[in-house]
Amino acid sequence: MAKHWADFQYEIYLNGMTGAVPRLPTDLTRLEELTERRLGPGPVGYVTGSAGDGSTARANRAALRRRRIVPRMLRDVHERDLSVEVLGRGLPAPLALAPVGVLSIMHPDAERAAARAAAAQGVPYVLSSASSTPIEQVAEAMGDAERWFQLYWAKDREVTRSFLTRAKAAGFSVLVVTLDTPLLAWRPRDLDQAYLPFLHGVGTANYFSDPAFRSGLAKPVHEDPNAAVMHFVGMFADPAKTWPDLTFVRENWDGPIVLKGVLHPDDARQAVDAGMDGVVVSNHGGRQVAGSVAAADALPGVVAAVGDRLTVLFDSGVRTGDDVFKALALGARAVLVGRPYVYGLALDGQAGVEHVIRCLLAELDLTLALSGHATPATVGPADLMEDMAAE
Numbered sequence: 001m002a003k004h005w006a007d008f009q010y011e012i013y014l015n016g017m018t019g020a021v022p023r024l025p026t027d028l029t030r031l032e033e034l035t036e037r038r039l040g041p042g043p044v045g046y047v048t049g050s051a052g053d054g055s056t057a058r059a060n061r062a063a064l065r066r067r068r069i070v071p072r073m074l075r076d077v078h079e080r081d082l083s084v085e086v087l088g089r090g091l092p093a094p095l096a097l098a099p100v101g102v103l104s105i106m107h108p109d110a111e112r113a114a115a116r117a118a119a120a121q122g123v124p125y126v127l128s129s130a131s132s133t134p135i136e137q138v139a140e141a142m143g144d145a146e147r148w149f150q151l152y153w154a155k156d157r158e159v160t161r162s163f164l165t166r167a168k169a170a171g172f173s174v175l176v177v178t179l180d181t182p183l184l185a186w187r188p189r190d191l192d193q194a195y196l197p198f199l200h201g202v203g204t205a206n207y208f209s210d211p212a213f214r215s216g217l218a219k220p221v222h223e224d225p226n227a228a229v230m231h232f233v234g235m236f237a238d239p240a241k242t243w244p245d246l247t248f249v250r251e252n253w254d255g256p257i258v259l260k261g262v263l264h265p266d267d268a269r270q271a272v273d274a275g276m277d278g279v280v281v282s283n284h285g286g287r288q289v290a291g292s293v294a295a296a297d298a299l300p301g302v303v304a305a306v307g308d309r310l311t312v313l314f315d316s317g318v319r320t321g322d323d324v325f326k327a328l329a330l331g332a333r334a335v336l337v338g339r340p341y342v343y344g345l346a347l348d349g350q351a352g353v354e355h356v357i358r359c360l361l362a363e364l365d366l367t368l369a370l371s372g373h374a375t376p377a378t379v380g381p382a383d384l385m386e387d388m389a390a391e
């Protein structure tokens with residue numbers, strides 16, 4: 001029998017018999033406000049902030065809330081199974097932790113804590129290129145748990161080649177190539193405080209640990225750390241790249257490759273032509289193009305264009321189990337979640353990240369059951385209706 005994630009509900013109530021209540025709220029939409037009070041203004045602005053006036057991040061939430069579930073009754077949901085197959089791997093649930101850089105500004109245990117939490121709960125951890133912990137050390141913290149690597153596709157080919165070699169050797173299976181960040185967007189919350197996390201003593205240790213990166217520096221990192229950070233800022237991504245350049249990535253990675261940040265159906269079709277295995281429909285949590293289409297509004301078009309040829313994943317704005325349900329209903333195979341687990345990390349380290357995963361999946365399990373589904377496979381557009389007046 002598959003694990004019933006909803007059992008977490010009665011575990012919480014039973015623990016309550018000894019006076020214990022969860023350390024963090026079980027309504028994950030409340031974590032942002034708590035994090036605002038916990039972290040310093042620089043880090044909190046960086047994690048909660050978005051591009052421009054924040055309209056894309058708000059649109060992401062609105063597009064999910066606007067879709068309402070139409071539950072079905074009497075459909076035997078006694079035995080449920082949330083497991084899904086994604087890119088040839090069996091996952092216990094349709095969820096992965098999104099790549100998030102510089103986690104050391106959120107919690108001293110940083111990427112190791114997030115990776116351990118993912119491993120403990122069995123969901124894939126997607127490690128950011130811009131992590132504050134080197135690739136190998138994250139792998140070591142994870143044992144043989146499922147791990148994916150997110151590539152910032154550098155100007156310097158040798159850095160990209162080196163990252164891919166290191167990630168492969170460290171047991172990362174799926175490559176996630178982020179396309180939506182060829183430049184860092186206009187982010188007023190960071191600009192108004194003149195706060196660029198990489199310049200505040202946390203650097204991007206993953207780059208600093210890389211021999212190919214270091215060989216591009218005029219002076220060793222410890223002699224001029226700010227110059228090293230500015231070198232990173234100038235080379236971590238490459239606005240000159242075009243679709244044919246993907247050949248290089250394909251030739252240097254023999255596992256599945258997923259393109260993250262696809263919103264237009266024609267770009268999804270180009271991903272097929274480029275021999276890719278999947279896409280993440282995402283607007284980077286509203287952090288890149290202000291005024292962009294909401295990710296959930298872009299999802300059906302991408303699914304219609306390539307859903308039979310590529311694995312379509314989704315992120316941007318997922319905060320609750322019913323949000324995950326809605327993304328599945330719109331055609332996503334699985335979702336990535338970003339800020340909520342970072343808030344969990346900031347508030348309670350590894351335990352906080354595990355709390356977020358368990359709440360999301362318990363709520364998803366119950367949403368499925370209460371809507372008449374025993375598995376994600378049966379969920380589809382007929383489970384949703386649109387309510388333009390929804391709050």
Ligand SMILES: Cc1cc2nc3c(=O)[nH]c(=O)nc-3n(C[C@H](O)[C@H](O)[C@H](O)COP(=O)(O)O)c2cc1C
Pocket residue numbers: 046047048098099100101128129130150178260282283284285286287315316317318336337338339340
């Ligand atoms: C603080 C922060 C740092 C991020 N760093 C990266 C990164 O290094 N690479 C990447 O592909 N996406 C990065 N993202 C975007 C996430 O992977 C993901 O697309 C986004 O957070 C999803 O939206 P959500 O936060 O609403 O769940 C970052 C997001 C945040 C909030």
Ligand SMILES: CCCCC(=O)C(=O)O
Pocket residue numbers: 101130181184236284287
């Ligand atoms: C250099 C880019 C860093 C991380 C990122 O993707 C984000 O802040 O959204």
